Amino acid sequence: MNVLGPVDDIPLGEGRSYTVDGEMIAVFRLRDGSLRAVSAVCPHLGGPLADGQIDNRVVVCPLHLNAWDLTTGCSKSGQPPISVYPVREDHGRILLGE
Ligand code: FES
Secondary structure (H helix, E strand, C coil), X not given: CEEEEEHHHCCCCEEXXXXXXXXXXXXXXXXXXXXXXEECECCCCCCEHHHCEECCCEEECCCCCCEEECCCCCECCXXXXXXXXXXXXXXXXXXXXX
């Protein structure tokens, strides 16, 4: 379990990247306030997924617009999957991990 910081660091509808145990993790705060965490490095050509546009289900990589489901990690456009991580809010903090 890692405390990444205050949930308010991430504006609603946006993502931020964090380095956790040497790995880049993108955490998104959906418009309903819920959190999603996925690997931050796009498996296509390494684009910054935390900077991608999101809706309530998918993130779209800003470089070539491939899309991934934020809950399953599955690609919507024929790319390899991305890793998804358990994440939740606790007393205004972002907790990553079980
Ligand atoms: S680097 Fe992300 S879609 Fe190409």
